[in-house]
Amino acid sequence: MxxxxxxxxxxxxRLVRYKIIFFAVLVSAIWVIIIALSDEATALALGPSLIxxxxxxxxxxxxxxxxFLEQQEGTLHALLxxxxxxxxxxxxxxxSAMFMGFLSLIIVAGSILIFHGPMISILPIIFYxxxxxxxxxxxxxxxxxxxxxxxxxxxxxxxxxxxxxLPVLLVAVNVVPxxxxxxxxxxxxxAGQVLFQSTVKTVETWKVIFSVxxxxxxxxxxxxxxxxxxxxxxxxxx
Amino acid sequence: MxxxxxxxxxxFKYPKNNDDTIQGISFQVxxxxxxGLLGPSGAGKSTTQKILSKLLEDYSGEISYYGKxxxxxxxxxxxxxxxxxxxxxxxxxxxxxxxxxxxAGLYKTNIDYIELLTRVGLYEARNQLVGEFxxxxxxxxxxxxxxxxxxxxxxxxxxxxxxxxxxxxxxKDMILEFKKQGKTIFxxxxxxxxxxxxxxxxxxxxxxxxxxxxxxxxxxxKYGKKELKIEYYNPDGLKSETYPxxxxxxxxxxxxxxxxxxxxxxxxxxxxxxxxxxxxxGDVDNE
Ligand SMILES: Nc1ncnc2c1ncn2[C@@H]1O[C@H](COP(=O)(O)OP(=O)(O)OP(=O)(O)O)[C@@H](O)[C@H]1O
Ligand SMILES: [Mg+2]
Numbered sequence: 200m201x202x203x204x205x206x207x208x209x210x211x212x213r214l215v216r217y218k219i220i221f222f223a224v225l226v227s228a229i230w231v232i233i234i235a236l237s238d239e240a241t242a243l244a245l246g247p248s249l250i251x252x253x254x255x256x257x258x259x260x261x262x263x264x265x266x267f268l269e270q271q272e273g274t275l276h277a278l279l280x281x282x283x284x285x286x287x288x289x290x291x292x293x294x295s296a297m298f299m300g301f302l303s304l305i306i307v308a309g310s311i312l313i314f315h316g317p318m319i320s321i322l323p324i325i326f327y328x329x330x331x332x333x334x335x336x337x338x339x340x341x342x343x344x345x346x347x348x349x350x351x352x353x354x355x356x357x358x359x360x361x362x363x364x365l366p367v368l369l370v371a372v373n374v375v376p377x378x379x380x381x382x383x384x385x386x387x388x389x390a391g392q393v394l395f396q397s398t399v400k401t402v403e404t405w406k407v408i409f410s411v412x413x414x415x416x417x418x419x420x421x422x423x424x425x426x427x428x429x430x431x432x433x434x435x436x437x
Numbered sequence: 438m439x440x441x442x443x444x445x446x447x448x449f450k451y452p453k454n455n456d457d458t459i460q461g462i463s464f465q466v467x468x469x470x471x472x473g474l475l476g477p478s479g480a481g482k483s484t485t486q487k488i489l490s491k492l493l494e495d496y497s498g499e500i501s502y503y504g505k506x507x508x509x510x511x512x513x514x515x516x517x518x519x520x521x522x523x524x525x526x527x528x529x530x531x532x533x534x535x536x537x538x539x540x541a542g543l544y545k546t547n548i549d550y551i552e553l554l555t556r557v558g559l560y561e562a563r564n565q566l567v568g569e570f571x572x573x574x575x576x577x578x579x580x581x582x583x584x585x586x587x588x589x590x591x592x593x594x595x596x597x598x599x600x601x602x603x604x605x606x607x608x609k610d611m612i613l614e615f616k617k618q619g620k621t622i623f624x625x626x627x628x629x630x631x632x633x634x635x636x637x638x639x640x641x642x643x644x645x646x647x648x649x650x651x652x653x654x655x656x657x658x659k660y661g662k663k664e665l666k667i668e669y670y671n672p673d674g675l676k677s678e679t680y681p682x683x684x685x686x687x688x689x690x691x692x693x694x695x696x697x698x699x700x701x702x703x704x705x706x707x708x709x710x711x712x713x714x715x716x717x718x719g720d721v722d723n724e
Contacts, residue, residue, distance in 0.1 A: 202543065212531065212535065212539075280491075282515045282543060282544060283512070284512060
């Protein structure tokens with residue numbers, strides 16, 4: 200446990216030194232301005248998407264930049280000749296992504312509370328943020344670990360975002376009939392957004408239950424089956 | 438005297454390559470001694486070190502560490518083993534001290550690394566970002582990092598490469614002190630000065646094979662040419678001649694040369710390790 204804490208502290212210190220946290224806070228600060236300038240209804244409508252952007256989509260970019268910087272320095276390789284287990288290193292990295300995600304949750308949700316009053320259910324949103332970060336970093340890690348550098352990862356990442364957003368768009372412009380709307384929930388990002396929406400307005404219960412299970416299932420499968428193995432492989436190859 | 442490592446018929450091939458990089462080598466690393474692995478660039482020295490330090494796994498042959506198959510050791514192996522990489526690896530945006538603290542925190546036991554940092558002359562620079570370090574500073578920090586857990590088995594891949602003579606001497610003195618404390622040290626190098634001053638015995642490697650196993654003294658005896666070389670000026674210009682050291686006092690040609698000429702220099706032709714290095718590796722190239 201002590202070692203775990205030590206590793207997490209190390210990850211966060213690096214995020215600070217590489218100015219990755221600064222960048223994360225900067226993005227959240229832009230959201231704060233948007234929230235401050237919006238009226239109550241718009242802020243509530245936007246809020247869930249903004250939190251999703253930070254917790255889901257931004258976290259992958261931040262994780263990726265941190266990872267490739269470390270890759271360049273070869274420090275991951277250096278951990279191989281220490282007694283530390285690699286799964287602990289991976290968990291520390293996930294925790295550092297959590298740290299950034301919750302930081303921006305505090306900033307964005309906090310500014311909604313300040314500018315527009317207490318309208319968000321706090322406990323559920325914390326739980327949902329946790330799920331969204333876990334899912335998106337699991338998918339993100341697969342992209343990162345299968346890319347040679349940051350640019351290669353970005354290209355794959357764009358593809359992922361398009362794929363995840365496409366069903367949402369199709370529903371929005373009414374190309375997809377209403378009875379197939381449930382298919383949009385197969386996009387983890389959309390499922391996350393639905394969860395965040397449920398903290399500010401009523402959403403059908405089945406959608407919430409489905410989304411929670413789905414977002415728990417993805418990291419539950421990806422991390423142990425795919426991500427960890429690839430992580431070890433990349434660490435050894437250096 | 439017990440062995441830290443016993444290596445038998447070690448073979449290794451990088452997945453991407455066609456040929457074996459290590460082609461069946463056998464040797465022992467004695468406990469409490471300094472073992473030197475020598476050889477020209479690309480011989481497979483670093484590869485061998487990586488195999489012994491459990492970084493490369495898919496080898497064939499047998500390696501035992503203190504009598505137990507190396508493959509049966511897991512992460513606990515690194516509690517008592519220290520590894521210095523060939524290329525210094527650090528977090529560039531962290532200070533020297535932060536780097537050491539981070540890695541030290543991964544071990545159960547720690548050496549007094551502030552003292553080591555002072556010894557290698559980096560104490561003043563401890564709060565400087567490693568990214569701003571000179572090459573030699575990075576090499577010295579890399580050395581300290583390999584010792585953080587006060588290891589009883591130390592791997593050092595070219596520990597003095599890129600250091601000025603003064604700093605190289607500090608590092609070498611420290612290595613000799615570690616030996617006095619009973620630690621086993623595995624050094625990879627192609628610097629002959631290091632070998633002469635450090636190694637109890639050496640293994641020469643070339644193209645993935647071992648070409649010599651010996652002590653430094655025995656090597657010199659085996660390859661040493663006992664001869665004397667003089668240089669002098671005569672009307673034709675600078676001349677040099679070589680005479681066998683055997684019965685030199687009664688060698689007429691030599692004595693005449695001394696009498697008749699203005700001698701510039703006299704060298705005993707004791708073979709240097711450099712010569713041996715070139716000879717040992719050259720022999721293989723000509724096979
Ligand atoms: N990761 C790798 N993948 C494929 N081949 C490799 C790899 N690392 C080393 N080699 C090859 O293995 C051979 C031995 O390399 P190694 O680094 O062990 O040499 P070395 O004796 O340490 O040389 P030097 O004195 O230059 O450090 C070389 O031919 C090299 O090209
Ligand atoms: Mg090498």
